[in-house]
Amino acid sequence: MASYNKVILIGNLTRDPELRYTPKGMAIAKIGLAVNRTWRNEAGETKEEVTFVDVDAFGRQAETLGQYMKKGSPLMIEGRLKLDQWDDKQTGQKRSKLGVVVEGFQFLGGGNRGGEGGSEAGSAPPVPRSRPAAPAAPAAESEPDVAPHEGDDVPF
Secondary structure (H helix, E strand, O other), rough: OOOOOEEEEEEEEOOOOOOEEOOOOOOEEEHHHHHEEEOOOOOEEEEEEEEEEEEEEHHHHHHHHHHHHHOOOEEEEEEEEEEEEEOOOOOOOEEEEEEOOOOOOOOOOOOOOOOOOOOOOOOOOOOOOOOOOOOOHHHHHOOOOOOOOOOOOOOO
């Protein structure tokens, strides 16, 4: 049976990235992304819907997102859906959450650069046109086999 798991999202960060490291030194960034949808209903009224997506990045990509992105920054993410399942420690019930694992990303929006060496939220460092804007993580820096959950070694 064939299968294909690819997601492309463009939105704005809902909070500053949470950058942590596993005991073995693997960087993990957790970010929230708000994706807006606008449409007109039957009466011709403009409606808007916001979808909030939890996103995880690993390795060098996590470090780059943690360094350059801030709440409100626009970002394009290319990745895959991942279903995390666990048992709730308090109730004992099975829990699950659908999220996105980053495979690549693109900084969006130029904005004005800060005057004294700093940069404003939403602006990324200048990237030469001869290189891709987002470095691809080597295979060795890909996602760990087991995603961290509450109570695991990564303190989120």
